[in-house]
Amino acid sequence: MKTFAAAALLCLLFPVSVLRAQSSPQPSIPQPLSAQAASPQPSALSPSASQASQSDLAKLDQRVTAAQSSADNAWMLVSAALVLMMTGPGLALFYGGLVRQKNTLAIMMQSFALMALITILWALVGYSLCFGEGTPIIGGFSHVLLRGVGVDPNADYGGTIPQLTFMVYQLMFAIITPALITGATAERMKFSGTVMFMSLWFLFVYAPLAHMVWGKGGLLNATLGGTFPTLDFAGGTVVHITSGVSALVCALYLGKRQGYPKEPMPPHSLVLSFMGACMLWVGWFGFNAGSALASNGLATSAFVATHFAAAAATIGWLVAEWTTRGRPSALGAISGAVAGLVAITPASGFVTPMPALVIGLVAGVGCFLMVTWVKSLFGYDDALDAFGVHGAGGTMGALLTGVFATRSVQAVFHDAQGRALPVGWIDGNIGQIGYQIVGIGMAWAFALVGTIVLLKITDLVVGVRASEEQEIEGLDLTEHGEEAYNLEM
Amino acid sequence: MKTFAAAALLCLLFPVSVLRAQSSPQPSIPQPLSAQAASPQPSALSPSASQASQSDLAKLDQRVTAAQSSADNAWMLVSAALVLMMTGPGLALFYGGLVRQKNTLAIMMQSFALMALITILWALVGYSLCFGEGTPIIGGFSHVLLRGVGVDPNADYGGTIPQLTFMVYQLMFAIITPALITGATAERMKFSGTVMFMSLWFLFVYAPLAHMVWGKGGLLNATLGGTFPTLDFAGGTVVHITSGVSALVCALYLGKRQGYPKEPMPPHSLVLSFMGACMLWVGWFGFNAGSALASNGLATSAFVATHFAAAAATIGWLVAEWTTRGRPSALGAISGAVAGLVAITPASGFVTPMPALVIGLVAGVGCFLMVTWVKSLFGYDDALDAFGVHGAGGTMGALLTGVFATRSVQAVFHDAQGRALPVGWIDGNIGQIGYQIVGIGMAWAFALVGTIVLLKITDLVVGVRASEEQEIEGLDLTEHGEEAYNLEM
Amino acid sequence: MKTFAAAALLCLLFPVSVLRAQSSPQPSIPQPLSAQAASPQPSALSPSASQASQSDLAKLDQRVTAAQSSADNAWMLVSAALVLMMTGPGLALFYGGLVRQKNTLAIMMQSFALMALITILWALVGYSLCFGEGTPIIGGFSHVLLRGVGVDPNADYGGTIPQLTFMVYQLMFAIITPALITGATAERMKFSGTVMFMSLWFLFVYAPLAHMVWGKGGLLNATLGGTFPTLDFAGGTVVHITSGVSALVCALYLGKRQGYPKEPMPPHSLVLSFMGACMLWVGWFGFNAGSALASNGLATSAFVATHFAAAAATIGWLVAEWTTRGRPSALGAISGAVAGLVAITPASGFVTPMPALVIGLVAGVGCFLMVTWVKSLFGYDDALDAFGVHGAGGTMGALLTGVFATRSVQAVFHDAQGRALPVGWIDGNIGQIGYQIVGIGMAWAFALVGTIVLLKITDLVVGVRASEEQEIEGLDLTEHGEEAYNLEM
Amino acid sequence: MKLIKAIVRPNKVDDVKEALGRVSLSGMTVTEVRGHGKQKGHTAIYRGKEYDVSLLPKMEIEVVVADNMVDDAVAAIIQAARTGEIGDGRVFVIPVEQSYRIRTGERSEL
Amino acid sequence: MKLIKAIVRPNKVDDVKEALGRVSLSGMTVTEVRGHGKQKGHTAIYRGKEYDVSLLPKMEIEVVVADNMVDDAVAAIIQAARTGEIGDGRVFVIPVEQSYRIRTGERSEL
Amino acid sequence: MKLIKAIVRPNKVDDVKEALGRVSLSGMTVTEVRGHGKQKGHTAIYRGKEYDVSLLPKMEIEVVVADNMVDDAVAAIIQAARTGEIGDGRVFVIPVEQSYRIRTGERSEL
Numbered sequence A, B, C: 001m002k003t004f005a006a007a008a009l010l011c012l013l014f015p016v017s018v019l020r021a022q023s024s025p026q027p028s029i030p031q032p033l034s035a036q037a038a039s040p041q042p043s044a045l046s047p048s049a050s051q052a053s054q055s056d057l058a059k060l061d062q063r064v065t066a067a068q069s070s071a072d073n074a075w076m077l078v079s080a081a082l083v084l085m086m087t088g089p090g091l092a093l094f095y096g097g098l099v100r101q102k103n104t105l106a107i108m109m110q111s112f113a114l115m116a117l118i119t120i121l122w123a124l125v126g127y128s129l130c131f132g133e134g135t136p137i138i139g140g141f142s143h144v145l146l147r148g149v150g151v152d153p154n155a156d157y158g159g160t161i162p163q164l165t166f167m168v169y170q171l172m173f174a175i176i177t178p179a180l181i182t183g184a185t186a187e188r189m190k191f192s193g194t195v196m197f198m199s200l201w202f203l204f205v206y207a208p209l210a211h212m213v214w215g216k217g218g219l220l221n222a223t224l225g226g227t228f229p230t231l232d233f234a235g236g237t238v239v240h241i242t243s244g245v246s247a248l249v250c251a252l253y254l255g256k257r258q259g260y261p262k263e264p265m266p267p268h269s270l271v272l273s274f275m276g277a278c279m280l281w282v283g284w285f286g287f288n289a290g291s292a293l294a295s296n297g298l299a300t301s302a303f304v305a306t307h308f309a310a311a312a313a314t315i316g317w318l319v320a321e322w323t324t325r326g327r328p329s330a331l332g333a334i335s336g337a338v339a340g341l342v343a344i345t346p347a348s349g350f351v352t353p354m355p356a357l358v359i360g361l362v363a364g365v366g367c368f369l370m371v372t373w374v375k376s377l378f379g380y381d382d383a384l385d386a387f388g389v390h391g392a393g394g395t396m397g398a399l400l401t402g403v404f405a406t407r408s409v410q411a412v413f414h415d416a417q418g419r420a421l422p423v424g425w426i427d428g429n430i431g432q433i434g435y436q437i438v439g440i441g442m443a444w445a446f447a448l449v450g451t452i453v454l455l456k457i458t459d460l461v462v463g464v465r466a467s468e469e470q471e472i473e474g475l476d477l478t479e480h481g482e483e484a485y486n487l488e489m
Numbered sequence D, E, F: 001m002k003l004i005k006a007i008v009r010p011n012k013v014d015d016v017k018e019a020l021g022r023v024s025l026s027g028m029t030v031t032e033v034r035g036h037g038k039q040k041g042h043t044a045i046y047r048g049k050e051y052d053v054s055l056l057p058k059m060e061i062e063v064v065v066a067d068n069m070v071d072d073a074v075a076a077i078i079q080a081a082r083t084g085e086i087g088d089g090r091v092f093v094i095p096v097e098q099s100y101r102i103r104t105g106e107r108s109e110l
Ligand SMILES: Nc1ncnc2c1ncn2[C@@H]1O[C@H](COP(=O)(O)OP(=O)(O)O)[C@@H](O)[C@H]1O
Pocket: D007, D034, D035, D036, D037, D038, D039, D056, D058, D085, D086, D087, D088, D089, D090, F026, F027, F028, F029, F030, F062, F063, F064, F065, F101, F102, F103, F110
């Protein structure tokens, strides 16, 4: 707790020192932002001439650029909001409903605290580590304190939208990723331990992975000069494999909850989980279709693939459940949907609608097997199945992206003459599967090693596991001094 | 259940057969989608010439088209997401809160399963049946498996947005329509029966109606060459009358719930219903304003009409309740809002703000009477008032559309010289009322006959009504093996 | 109740009288709205000429204007929907969870009723009073019944979007402002009293303040010719100070709840409050970034500032709580977030990201002190801390706007040569602090005096405080004849 | 004086209340409980993990009556709560030594 | 030994707990119940359908005490729970034959 | 016949149910309660206002058994519910004078 307080103090102090840098007009915002489009602009035309002059055209051209930017910016701001909604309330409710009543606020609080914490870290150094210029493994410090991040577009990252938009959109991804891990540590990890571990994990696992896959010159980047071009449209490896695999490590490190698996630990409110799942589905349109970074046909295509995969995975899980257990359940339906959404994430900007259905079906059935069969086989206590859904689903999706990606949706590779080359196996490029495996392997390795090391450090400094008594009384009361419901009055 | 398993198997198998068709670049997506706007585009200007050339202008023109498309696409993607949100979590919560606790997950599950099921059917044949070329009654098979549905716009359906966007937007309507019916069958219909009935209903009632009203050459289409030009901007007849009337038939066919009306069956959580109603209200902006298929003034106008009608209907219901029952209730407020939203749906793109208030008021008071007075007069058990709100409200709205539609909002009809002709009664075209009645009659007829036949078939094949014991124990446990809340631990 | 019934009757009657005015094509909507962009438009080019003519360019220019408008309109419609979502379900849930179970529906119902009620008042006279031409204190009646409010932009208020869009967007602000006050009157104010008081308050406190700050020629307007240029981007004074200060007055006037502060009155469901807070956070992007009235860089900048302040305030409150109380709570986290969102509201369109963090931190710690320390010092019963968060946070934010506003974000002031002048203190204009104080003072004064007078009137006419018995039994049952949960069946 | 403790199906509470009213007994206290007996329970499955839901929802009705009212009260309850199916519940009669009305503070004979 | 069963208003639980503490009784078990008696109920209306809400929220406090403590305990409860309005509730005293403390497993005299 | 009223920790209900089953007792009624005793409570703080959460969640198990089963039942409960930590709960034995099975309407000896 001391450590946290110190970190917090730092937060309280830092801005004073950076205000000066910020207070004078930033070089990256040479024009007042409002100049762009807020008021009706004079026509570009010189009314007298009957022949259009080049300068008239130039003015018009600028206005077109502004209109295109406004259109894309509208979609990206909405997408950013949708992705934030995925964490809070989406994921918080989804997880909150799955735990026992006495730990409801504790798990929801973790998602919420990460919304705040990662935002601060992102502003300080996170964005720079992910998208600043750097090595193939990690970005540099060029954008520390968001230096140079203004309303001008950055051609590498969404050339039609303000870089600030890109920055805040990517932040939302950085928030949800660690929040996913809390599904594995639920009901027994200390809040102080969670805060410290997640901060470290964000800096040392998420940031490198994000840079490698999406950063210019990143080792695994497919379009901006990586050595091993891995396809990951919206975060199958960066978000889901890293969080899912780390979740598994956390579950193993922390050990089982008191009484697991003997005692029944049914979800305290599937209604909450249901709401959360619906919001995840809706929010995921921002996550995947937003990853087009523009409001174009690619965004639509990703939107459709996302929806189709979620639907097919729901059906897949339900049929598997109905067949093997005799009854299809609401928890099965929502779990299936999330599995499908996870699996389509890396593929969403590369595949046509029908393959999206296939990816969804595979993920639905596959994650059902992971959660019901593999988990009980190995006996680890991944409380809310963060690994079973995100780790497994993310891995399936990353592989299937290599199978189904096609240049008809996005021409990722070109030959010397600029002609589109085949992208995935079905498109004629079987070698892509190899790159996908490299990407998957890298994500697994980083997550495994990073999580063990950082958990150990956290354990030594503030401790990770709540006391037995806390676990029995519930973390809501003992860690946060609250109860989720006080219905008796 | 066997039937369902077979259908599911089909789902599992079909994609294999269609992958080949999808794997090669689709003719409808000749350009990679991403080419459209993702990266900053070079200026259209040849820098040397001082006179603007025609080819410069042509390039600029293309960019303007792209910007317009991006703008409209941004709004339409958001609208699609909003309409999905109406079903899940919106409607699921609204209905989920109104049932007794023991049936909460069962009813929510039905909405969720329809999100998945209808999506699959839509991809396979549904879109084609609704919007493929065909007869005046039903579309054909030209778009089966979404053949020919790519990022190029279809001039008939949203000429500025990718056809894929239109496809997925319309899908969301197809999802919510059968979901509305579950309000009448709540607490006593088997899940297998629901799945089978809704699949059939979607194919044989919804698809023809959607084609007739919105499809090119559809019998009732007002702008694309129908014989009886019925005005239905966002689905008063297609969505609300069909679902509401079918709901009534279902309620009558299934019979009353055990103990109805003697036993008290109060809503188990009006908090859930409240949340759901709010999400319906917000989502309805996507439903109605999105039906402009563009981000233009018409969208705004529909947005305003929608909001105003919801507000007025809330007031209408509350005043009626306050006057006749002595107290205004939260359930009354949210029921009123939904009634207003239903009634304005067909009118939203044709009326100015003040008439929208009138339509809302009428619907608020009218549906209050339906639900409190007419229902208890006839004694049918429309459990959650799907008919009382959607059937009745939809019918009122469709009629009032004929009264208040005006060319100042949308010039639907033109004379030979292209001058706008009057649209509704108040605009000078009393005859429109007649067409509205034709449309209403057609929707009622289709819904009545179709539902009886399909229910009968479903009943013979898998059965529709849950057993007495299931009903007493609750469908959550007996049909899905779950409980909504497990608070005691 | 009689009074309300009369008012309601009025609502029922008025539209008949205004239909005629509306039924003929409005002068403000000379073109059918749909003409703007719904269908693919013919290219602007005359294909034969090789030189681009001025008229070609003019056509293109119009299309660019349309595209820009569509882009901005897309964002503004979404923003309007988001701001409505802030009230319902956002605020309703936030407040609904904080009260005791027996008053849950009553408080949620107040938010919902205001969604309906204010909409009607807005259509009748409210919009006109706020944004119609008038005196420096209040607008006139030029837009009564929305006369002249059509799809054409109003150059003063969002020059690129239909005035109808601006109208409905602003309406959403008018809805949430009185709804905020209900946090102070919770659990003891009569519904009829609430309805009457809020109607009056909207007309006599909100409307003048909105006009003074945002209306053309308003006394405090910074960009459209006010005498005392107060900076308030999205409503720190207009929304939060007015509602927060009025809330304090209401709390004092009504007196304490029965048993306060001796009896424990813990929040009945922090899960609901948590959901509500998340929706407030997400919705606030529409509130603040939407206040750019366009989808430009300024919108992005406000979006980022909003998110950053919420995050920093969450951390601020949590650290304060952790330090002084030993445990950080979920209620603390969400309260902090709301405090940060409140404080950044006036500043969001004027400050860069780092100062936004500072404003958030200050508000988080400041409001924590208000709510835990100042409140118990003075002993008033501001049930849900409407004053402690909105009044105090709004005041801090308005002041800090004067400190951190910078022309690099928005060039509000210009010299004769059109060069941007410094805006806030840090930018070199210490005098702005003075104007901010004037604005704050005016808002406090209006709210204080207005609320006392209107409360007194309401008290005399229908009464404001529920009876002792009602309070004990709960307002849900006694005022609305309902219970929030009926779980036992 | 006796305390009659009846465990009945949740949907029978209203009927029992009415039946007691008919024998002029209006005071009663009702509690949500879960019961286990001969009635078979259900199996719930959450992500493959099975749980026995063998404690089924019941309502417990407590009525304190004068000794001479016991038989009438028991008969009324049984008649109103019976469906004839397994799971109908039990009635227990327990001795009560004293009874007070809080409002008046006096020892009452009901 | 006696079981004292007190049905009180929900907002009186804390007061009763304190009052019992003052006579050195700290063990107790509390249950949410709904009660019906002289106090008039309410009518709830959901979409026009009326429901009688005549079972009002109460709390049942159970305290097992040694015989010689019964009078003190009852007096303490009555004093703390009384408002004088209809609906204050009842106190019943029921004989207890044996009492065990689970932790130690031994039969206790409290 | 006796009513055995056992107040146990919430997570011990299943164990107690099993233990009673082993001595051939299957009928029982379970209620969610909150208990106060030696076990120390918690403090909850909502926006700076402190609340004593000294009533901790417990489960009350009621079993009516024939006189000769009382000792076995009590022993089974105690063994199954004991953790040895403060807060394990109590078992009370209360006399029952009559017992009826609603389904058959007849007075039963269990
Ligand atoms: N021995 C008992 N002690 C306490 N409660 C009992 C006992 N036996 C039955 N019950 C209660 O009675 C309910 C009905 O009992 P059950 O055996 O299922 O049906 P029936 O009484 O119709 O045979 C149970 O759910 C339980 O609550």
